[in-house]
Amino acid sequence: MLSFILNRETVNTGAAPGTLLLDFIRETMKLPGTKEACREGECGSCTVLIGKPGDDGRVRYKACASCILPIGEAAGGHVVTVEGVNREELNLVQQLIIEENASQCGFCTPGIVLSLTGFALSAEAYSYAAAADALDGNICRCTGYAAIRRAAARLAETLEENIRDREDRIPGLVEQGVLPDYFLGIPDRLRKLEGSPAGSKRGKEVVVAGGTDLFVQKPEELRESPLFFLSGRRDLDYVREEDGSLRVGSAVTLEDFRLHPLVNQHLPAMREDVLLHSSTILRNKATLAGNIVNASPIGDITIMLLALEAVLELEGEDGAQRRVALAEFYRGYKDLDLNPGEIIREIVIPVPAPGAFYNFEKVSNRKILDIAAVNSAILLEADGEKISRLLLAAGGVAPVPLLIKGLDKFAGKKISPETFAELAEEAMAAVAPIDDVRGSAEYKRLLLGRLTEAHYQKFSTRREN
Ligand SMILES: Cc1cc2nc3c(=O)[nH]c(=O)nc-3n(C[C@H](O)[C@H](O)[C@H](O)COP(=O)(O)OP(=O)(O)OC[C@H]3O[C@@H](n4cnc5c(N)ncnc54)[C@H](O)[C@@H]3O)c2cc1C
Numbered sequence: 001m002l003s004f005i006l007n008r009e010t011v012n013t014g015a016a017p018g019t020l021l022l023d024f025i026r027e028t029m030k031l032p033g034t035k036e037a038c039r040e041g042e043c044g045s046c047t048v049l050i051g052k053p054g055d056d057g058r059v060r061y062k063a064c065a066s067c068i069l070p071i072g073e074a075a076g077g078h079v080v081t082v083e084g085v086n087r088e089e090l091n092l093v094q095q096l097i098i099e100e101n102a103s104q105c106g107f108c109t110p111g112i113v114l115s116l117t118g119f120a121l122s123a124e125a126y127s128y129a130a131a132a133d134a135l136d137g138n139i140c141r142c143t144g145y146a147a148i149r150r151a152a153a154r155l156a157e158t159l160e161e162n163i164r165d166r167e168d169r170i171p172g173l174v175e176q177g178v179l180p181d182y183f184l185g186i187p188d189r190l191r192k193l194e195g196s197p198a199g200s201k202r203g204k205e206v207v208v209a210g211g212t213d214l215f216v217q218k219p220e221e222l223r224e225s226p227l228f229f230l231s232g233r234r235d236l237d238y239v240r241e242e243d244g245s246l247r248v249g250s251a252v253t254l255e256d257f258r259l260h261p262l263v264n265q266h267l268p269a270m271r272e273d274v275l276l277h278s279s280t281i282l283r284n285k286a287t288l289a290g291n292i293v294n295a296s297p298i299g300d301i302t303i304m305l306l307a308l309e310a311v312l313e314l315e316g317e318d319g320a321q322r323r324v325a326l327a328e329f330y331r332g333y334k335d336l337d338l339n340p341g342e343i344i345r346e347i348v349i350p351v352p353a354p355g356a357f358y359n360f361e362k363v364s365n366r367k368i369l370d371i372a373a374v375n376s377a378i379l380l381e382a383d384g385e386k387i388s389r390l391l392l393a394a395g396g397v398a399p400v401p402l403l404i405k406g407l408d409k410f411a412g413k414k415i416s417p418e419t420f421a422e423l424a425e426e427a428m429a430a431v432a433p434i435d436d437v438r439g440s441a442e443y444k445r446l447l448l449g450r451l452t453e454a455h456y457q458k459f460s461t462r463r464e465n
């Protein structure tokens with residue numbers, strides 16, 4: 001039995017944990033406000049909020065795509081659909097959307113209302129930029145984005161002026177008319193809920209981290225499968241610094257990683273780079289470990305982590321732990337050094353040496369929200385004008401995400417356009433791309449060469465500044 005609160009109502013259901021939340025909301029609960037379109041996490045029309053209690057008892061809400069979210073993820077939490085933010089009068093977000101003419105056919109509007117409410121509940125800053133970012137997963141086919149952004153800008157302005165307590169925002173958001181007042185009683189109600197998040201042991205269960213890959217690939221099959229929800233492993237939800245490395249638990253989402261103060265301190269580029277992975281409604285669920293085990297040859301996070309020489313801490317069913325370098329983890333296409341029942345417990349990322357240059361580049365049809373044709377990351381340590389250490393990772397150019405070998409010979413060479421031209425040649429010779437829908441083998445090989453040169457351009461620009 002799964003228990004959670006859906007809007008105002010407590011739900012106890014015997015539905016299979018792999019049932020998609022969108023289907024449960026629309027078909028079982030007959031709440032039609034949450035819209036169904038792509039069913040692939042691409043359009044945002046199915047956006048809902050999922051609130052989970054933190055260690056301090058406060059409920060943290062995140063906007064998520066319900067079309068790829070299994071209902072087991074909702075256990076012990078508060079699911080909010082557009083019906084759940086309605087008040088007697090229009091709420092502030094709805095009011096601003098009307099005043100700015102930000103809705104025409106209205107199909108995307110519930111998702112937009114929820115994404116903006118998610119922004120109000122969890123944004124680091126009430127800025128226009130953050131409000132626009134919160135909408136990066138919501139596609140509107142008819143209104144035009146200028147009107148939607150005007151509504152977002154006015155919301156950000158109002159919240160910046162009026163929400164004083166950013167730690168405990170819900171009372172302020174109720175007062176401002178963003179949320180109905182039943183939100184105030186949710187933490188208490190969640191404490192009293194029977195039943196904990198589903199799945200507490202592994203056996204033959206499928207490991208679900210964010211589910212953003214799994215539930216696009218095989219939702220039917222997973223509906224009836226035994227599932228192990230990594231989000232139930234609260235002990236794996238941490239980022240900490242130890243012995244010169246960042247240690248990232250495998251339950252950490254991409255968005256929490258991107259915004260974590262330790263990540264911002266030691267790997268500042270991640271704040272922008274991780275945005276290239278996907279939209280907010282996906283980053284709020286997807287994990288680093290899911291990207292690694294997914295083993296896509298163009299997995300963005302994997303390519304970043306390869307250049308950073310990440311190491312995986314694995315945990316077997318019996319609790320036994322072992323370590324494997326990420327670069328050694330891939331034995332062939334989707335063939336991993338991961339035993340049955342084993343999970344990635346932690347990702348260990350060595351903190352780059354002071355002054356080291358790290359950079360990530362990605363080429364895709366759209367700048368964001370698109371899978372790469374080719375991507376690449378570099379870590380370069382310099383001794384004055386010379387290279388002392390160089391790591392180059394490349395995606396989309398081999399059956400596995402690749403850390404290019406044999407680059408030690410670049411140590412001692414001057415950091416110059418000529419050296420990078422040589423590096424580009426070396427990289428292009430080291431890879432074996434194939435023709436596919438993202439481009440011909442030749443095109444991808446050339447792209448890798450250009451991306452290697454782009455690393456140098458970024459290096460020079462940063463040095464000049
Ligand atoms: C619309 C959309 C756009 C996307 N765009 C991109 C993109 O641009 N770049 C990109 O790289 N990816 C992209 N993805 C793919 C996907 O979101 C990522 O690979 C994501 O990081 C997967 O993480 P997850 O936590 O959701 O994995 P899940 O779907 O939960 O799991 C993926 C696989 O990893 C296994 N697994 C997860 N965690 C563990 C663990 N700790 N130990 C052992 N096994 C584990 C699961 O069993 C499963 O086999 C996109 C997906 C969607 C839906």
Ligand code: FES
Nearest residue numbers: 037039043044067
């Ligand atoms: S229906 Fe398009 S993101 Fe869910």
Ligand code: FES
Nearest residue numbers: 104105106140141
């Ligand atoms: S208002 Fe029609 S899709 Fe956005």
